[in-house]
Amino acid sequence: MAEHAHGDHGHHELPFWQKYVFSTDHKVIGIQYAVTALFFLLFGFCLMMMMRWQLAYPGQPMPWIGTLFSAVNMPEGIMVPEFYNQLGAMHGTIMVFLGVVPLAVGGFGNYVLPLQIGAPDMAFPKLNMASYWVFYVGGVIMLASFFVPEGAAQSGWTSYPPLAVIAPTGQTWWLWGMVALITSSLLGSVNFIVTTVQMRAEGLSFFRLPFFVWAQFVTAFLLLLAFPPLEAAGVMQLMDRIAGTSFFMPSGLVVTGQALDVSGGGSPLLWQHLFWFLAHPEVYVLILPAMGIVGEIVANNTRRPLWGYRTLVYSIVFLGFMSFIVWAHHMFMTGMGTTISTFFQATTMIISIPSVIILTAFALSLHGGSIRFTVPMLFCLAFIPMFAIGGLTGLPLGLTASDLHLHDTYYVIGHFHYVVAPGTIFALFAGIYYWFPKATGRMMNDALGKLHFWTSLIFMNGVFMPMMFVGMAGVSRRLYDQTQYAYGAQVQGLTAMSSWSAWLLGLAQIFFIVNFFWSMRKGKKVESDNPWQATTLEWATPTPPPHGNFKDTPRVCRGPYEYSVPGASSDFIPQHASDNGQVDQPESEPAPTPADDD
Amino acid sequence: MAESAEEIRKHVRVYILVFAALAVLTVVTVGVSYLKIESVAATVLIALFIASIKGGLVAGYFMHLVSEKQIIFWVLALTVVFFAALMLLPSVTEFSGVGELEGQV
Amino acid sequence: MSVEEIPHTVEPHPITGVYNGKFGIWLFLASEVMLFGALFSTLVLLRVGAPSWPQGSELLNVPLATLNTFVLIASSVTMVMSWASLKMDNFGRFKLYLGLTVLLAFVFLVIKYFEYTHKFHLGIFPSTSTFYATYFTMTGLHGLHVVGGIIVNLYLLFPGSKLWHTAPEQFANRIECAGLYWHFVDLVWIFLFPILYLL
Amino acid sequence: MQEKVYGYWLPIDISTHGATVDWLINWLHVFMVALFLGWGVFFIYCLVRYRRRANPDATYDPIKGKIAKYVEYGVIVVEAVLLIGLSMPLWADFKHAFPDESDALVVRVVPEQFAWNIHYSGTDGKFGRTAPEFVSADNLLGLDPDDPDGNDDFNAINNLHIVKDKPVIAHVSSKDVIHSFKIPVLRLTQDAIPGQDIRIWFEATKNGAFDIACAQLCGLGHYRMRGQLTVESEAAFQAWFDEQSGAADEEDEFSF
Numbered sequence A: 001m002a003e004h005a006h007g008d009h010g011h012h013e014l015p016f017w018q019k020y021v022f023s024t025d026h027k028v029i030g031i032q033y034a035v036t037a038l039f040f041l042l043f044g045f046c047l048m049m050m051m052r053w054q055l056a057y058p059g060q061p062m063p064w065i066g067t068l069f070s071a072v073n074m075p076e077g078i079m080v081p082e083f084y085n086q087l088g089a090m091h092g093t094i095m096v097f098l099g100v101v102p103l104a105v106g107g108f109g110n111y112v113l114p115l116q117i118g119a120p121d122m123a124f125p126k127l128n129m130a131s132y133w134v135f136y137v138g139g140v141i142m143l144a145s146f147f148v149p150e151g152a153a154q155s156g157w158t159s160y161p162p163l164a165v166i167a168p169t170g171q172t173w174w175l176w177g178m179v180a181l182i183t184s185s186l187l188g189s190v191n192f193i194v195t196t197v198q199m200r201a202e203g204l205s206f207f208r209l210p211f212f213v214w215a216q217f218v219t220a221f222l223l224l225l226a227f228p229p230l231e232a233a234g235v236m237q238l239m240d241r242i243a244g245t246s247f248f249m250p251s252g253l254v255v256t257g258q259a260l261d262v263s264g265g266g267s268p269l270l271w272q273h274l275f276w277f278l279a280h281p282e283v284y285v286l287i288l289p290a291m292g293i294v295g296e297i298v299a300n301n302t303r304r305p306l307w308g309y310r311t312l313v314y315s316i317v318f319l320g321f322m323s324f325i326v327w328a329h330h331m332f333m334t335g336m337g338t339t340i341s342t343f344f345q346a347t348t349m350i351i352s353i354p355s356v357i358i359l360t361a362f363a364l365s366l367h368g369g370s371i372r373f374t375v376p377m378l379f380c381l382a383f384i385p386m387f388a389i390g391g392l393t394g395l396p397l398g399l400t401a402s403d404l405h406l407h408d409t410y411y412v413i414g415h416f417h418y419v420v421a422p423g424t425i426f427a428l429f430a431g432i433y434y435w436f437p438k439a440t441g442r443m444m445n446d447a448l449g450k451l452h453f454w455t456s457l458i459f460m461n462g463v464f465m466p467m468m469f470v471g472m473a474g475v476s477r478r479l480y481d482q483t484q485y486a487y488g489a490q491v492q493g494l495t496a497m498s499s500w501s502a503w504l505l506g507l508a509q510i511f512f513i514v515n516f517f518w519s520m521r522k523g524k525k526v527e528s529d530n531p532w533q534a535t536t537l538e539w540a541t542p543t544p545p546p547h548g549n550f551k552d553t554p555r556v557c558r559g560p561y562e563y564s565v566p567g568a569s570s571d572f573i574p575q576h577a578s579d580n581g582q583v584d585q586p587e588s589e590p591a592p593t594p595a596d597d598d
Numbered sequence B: 001m002a003e004s005a006e007e008i009r010k011h012v013r014v015y016i017l018v019f020a021a022l023a024v025l026t027v028v029t030v031g032v033s034y035l036k037i038e039s040v041a042a043t044v045l046i047a048l049f050i051a052s053i054k055g056g057l058v059a060g061y062f063m064h065l066v067s068e069k070q071i072i073f074w075v076l077a078l079t080v081v082f083f084a085a086l087m088l089l090p091s092v093t094e095f096s097g098v099g100e101l102e103g104q105v
Numbered sequence C: 001m002s003v004e005e006i007p008h009t010v011e012p013h014p015i016t017g018v019y020n021g022k023f024g025i026w027l028f029l030a031s032e033v034m035l036f037g038a039l040f041s042t043l044v045l046l047r048v049g050a051p052s053w054p055q056g057s058e059l060l061n062v063p064l065a066t067l068n069t070f071v072l073i074a075s076s077v078t079m080v081m082s083w084a085s086l087k088m089d090n091f092g093r094f095k096l097y098l099g100l101t102v103l104l105a106f107v108f109l110v111i112k113y114f115e116y117t118h119k120f121h122l123g124i125f126p127s128t129s130t131f132y133a134t135y136f137t138m139t140g141l142h143g144l145h146v147v148g149g150i151i152v153n154l155y156l157l158f159p160g161s162k163l164w165h166t167a168p169e170q171f172a173n174r175i176e177c178a179g180l181y182w183h184f185v186d187l188v189w190i191f192l193f194p195i196l197y198l199l
Numbered sequence D: 001m002q003e004k005v006y007g008y009w010l011p012i013d014i015s016t017h018g019a020t021v022d023w024l025i026n027w028l029h030v031f032m033v034a035l036f037l038g039w040g041v042f043f044i045y046c047l048v049r050y051r052r053r054a055n056p057d058a059t060y061d062p063i064k065g066k067i068a069k070y071v072e073y074g075v076i077v078v079e080a081v082l083l084i085g086l087s088m089p090l091w092a093d094f095k096h097a098f099p100d101e102s103d104a105l106v107v108r109v110v111p112e113q114f115a116w117n118i119h120y121s122g123t124d125g126k127f128g129r130t131a132p133e134f135v136s137a138d139n140l141l142g143l144d145p146d147d148p149d150g151n152d153d154f155n156a157i158n159n160l161h162i163v164k165d166k167p168v169i170a171h172v173s174s175k176d177v178i179h180s181f182k183i184p185v186l187r188l189t190q191d192a193i194p195g196q197d198i199r200i201w202f203e204a205t206k207n208g209a210f211d212i213a214c215a216q217l218c219g220l221g222h223y224r225m226r227g228q229l230t231v232e233s234e235a236a237f238q239a240w241f242d243e244q245s246g247a248a249d250e251e252d253e254f255s256f
């Protein structure tokens, strides 16, 4: 962020704290989000690297690091099960709500979306700032919860009651934290939708929007409509914990030999419904912006238009819509009848189709391209097969008959990490490498980037591929020590392999962290405002973009990916360029109809 | 939305009418509830029906939905779809499941 | 010089026909619909699943709640009147109506306060039964929305109203948005009232 | 000869319904791998053929051709077939086509943190009434002492004994939090939800001792919530059953 200071063009000076701390500029807020989120990603990953020790070498003291922790959590360096559960729950929560969503939506969305639509800022800059700071508070609450008596939340990121209701104080903090995070996302999503609908530059009809903007737009609707039910559920779980209500507590509970003193009459499954009503759309919130980033970078680096732009757009809109009615595939094993389970299996199968189409379109975009293997492109290219593995392994989970064996095993962990880690995280890395020059005026180092890429790719697979087999063997997730079971002991070797890969993956990130900070000060300066020779509007601004973004309000004359247009003088025509004397409307485009939203 | 003062004055008359209607309907709801209708379904339906009319009046006139722009409708239509899913599916799932709710341990 | 003004804060967008704030507040209300939707869904699920469920009218104070319904409806009317007064350029009347709205909102809360404390005196708390849990949670959350509305309206009534003298249209828009929110709070109550108290 | 029970893929299957599950899992994976490899070949081909050096000028027009579309339709068809042809019937069978209670062994599975209480009805074949208020350290199930049906009931903690080739009906519930009753070799998972009584059934086809696992996070002891499934012959089972049930009866005698 400090780097950002140099690039400012110094008109109407604001005091430091208004410019960089309580800023209302979408770019500053975007960077604040991104940096905070990167910190959390690293933190969440560190939690996981600790857990991986216990998984690989159950019950053995953790060398060196183990001694840093209190005797409550790690007596003689050995992790206790409570602490393992805390780390697991917080890893999930932090990665999803404090890492990926803030980076993908808060960071990239805030920074790039207004630029790509040619807007001077977000529609509600103050709200935008509020959204960041509410997020920040949520993050602080989450972190602080590690220090309350008996530690942080330990009932999984899903916080299923009754367990979560009878859990120690950390859970209450988790709930307050979630309330803050959800509120922040809501504020953000209102802003994104209004900005996209109301503030597109002249000529930028909906079907000329970059794919990334579409992805963010659909994502915003998911955040807007899926998050409130969890907020309500969170409030109810808080009531259960604080006011002693029984929303999620059935009658007749006997905990550790004591009849529980609650009125009863609640339903534990109700929580699961409300949670997954949020959390399934949420997983698409994790993937859609990633797909958007990949779309941008693939088009840019193949030097040809994305294959089937409209199909892609329809696919993500459909994906967003469907994601609201598949949630119960997380609940197949709760005793669901045939009719309902068939309904949810069918919707789950249906929702996989648009993903297939999107991936197909990306792959077809390569055909006939002139592919530049830049660092961002490498990450995107890896995204495609990695997401495919993650997506394909979703299919056996989506059918009850196979989920019967695979539910809540490491196979599930493998499935979704393939989509979120070598999938989303790779796309986010790609986005950082890609937009870094816009934000800082300097390129990131290529050699370090390539090292980062290849090591990450290898070790990511080393972490998650073994999990598929561990899960197939039947090993449950959230298991402190799988050697307790004969079939777990059998595959312990694979688990150890995962762990070693995870630690190596951690080391591989050093390339990135060094590159990130080094390039900020010492990276090669960009020679033009458009170092990737891209078409979209964010490259039409000065570098870094000043407050207010554009020198002159851009006027858009064409679609987003006009690369290698036959007969054009260069292999790309920016969206706002009006060369060849052409001013407007090369093809007959219907007037923008904002009504066809998700 | 540059409405003339004259139009606004017309609006005001509508607001007063709506207010009256809402007041009357409130009395009706309460009144009906004292009738102690046997069928639970009927009671619920009547109550919800009246509430919907009242809600419709508020949304339609106070919130100007009757003359609102398309885009607002699209947003609301979408919301209504998911609202319906949220209202129906959890209960349907729970009560068509194979489990029986039991007081027993 | 760069472009700095955010378009359509006041002027409606030529295609959508609405200004940013109005679109934003409607989106926000859409999310509120889902928020309360989850609570209503909870009520339905718990109620259908319960072996027996009390009749609200036998446990809760229907006359007070009916009175509160009138209060809230009246405040909705004054709210919309305050906006209409602005549109008719009558700032004084606007202040009167908005002040009334805030006052009525306070009345609502005071009545609610009596209802709650009465229950507490009887030893009835949210933990008493799932019926009371839903009652207190739903009305409590609604009450918080009322408080939010009061804060916004008070702001617009006093410090915020300066805007009228510099940007009357923008100020009227703000009142409209505040009004939309306020009517929504009223609307939620219109459903809460029969569902909790009468059924 | 010792057959390998557990390995790097599915464990052995000793259930009557497991074959379908395994068939689905295996063929679905073949399909997935085929799809992935098919796409992979195309993908790699593109990367090599259309790298910048080999193809300095990109083509503007999208490639035509129907193959991608056919593949997509193919995916739809396969998914539909698997859903309608396999998953649905299996689920219907598993959830609704229960064997007759008289032909089956009926047990109640009532887990708690962190053990599996397996409630057998005893020789009288009737389960005694249970209620939370009766739960104590030596009455983990909360059997009502006044209910004669419960006298010979017994609780085989962490020990599920069943008979080979005889269907079992289990009523799965929970005393405290949600657990999940998982027996990998039976291809069985059923969440145990407090306040609900969920009926499942299965049938084992091989003798032996196998692991029962808890598949739902239930607290700090989740990882060690292991039970043992013993599948044995009718005779062996009966001997064990009579012994347990008699012992339970005697115990009750003392306490009255």
Ligand code: HEA
Binding pocket: A158, A283, A284, A286, A287, A329, A330, A348, A349, A351, A352, A353, A355, A356, A359, A360, A363, A384, A385, A387, A388, A389, A390, A391, A392, A394, A395, A397, A398, A399, A403, A406, A407, A408, A412, A415, A416, A419, A420, A424, D035, D036, D039, D040, D043
């Ligand atoms: C970004 C996140 C993300 C995404 C995109 C998905 C996508 C999908 N998920 Fe996943 N899922 C999660 C995150 C995600 N999931 C998480 C976090 C959990 C666990 C939560 C918890 O319990 O803690 C979970 C759990 C989960 C379950 C519950 C399992 C259980 O608990 O028993 C199920 C079941 O149906 C499921 C199904 C699916 C399906 C069918 C898709 C589909 O949308 C996938 C569609 C994609 C494809 C089918 C790929 C097609 C591609 C090709 C065919 C191209 C081929 C190749 C090349 C181009 C090279 N997921």
Ligand code: HEA
Binding pocket: A035, A038, A039, A041, A042, A045, A048, A052, A088, A089, A091, A092, A093, A095, A096, A100, A155, A156, A157, A158, A286, A413, A417, A420, A421, A422, A425, A463, A477, A478, A479, A480, A502, A509, A512, A513, A516
């Ligand atoms: C977005 C979501 C996300 C992401 C990205 C990850 C990433 C990873 N996860 Fe996680 N995981 C979850 C979401 C996620 N996870 C969830 C929801 C659960 C379930 C929790 C539960 O059971 O309740 C889970 C559970 C889970 C488990 C199972 C635990 C158990 O069941 O007991 C394991 C086991 O190995 C694991 C491992 C990993 C690993 C090795 C990574 C690695 O891929 C991590 C790689 C991380 C990076 C590569 C970050 C790099 C960041 C930087 C380098 C920052 C640089 C900083 C600056 C420049 C300032 N995860």
Ligand code: CUA
Binding pocket: D111, D114, D178, D179, D180, D214, D215, D216, D217, D218, D219, D221, D222, D223, D225
């Ligand atoms: Cu019991 Cu996990």
Ligand SMILES: [Cu+2]
Binding pocket: A279, A280, A283, A326, A327, A329, A330
């Ligand atoms: Cu899902």
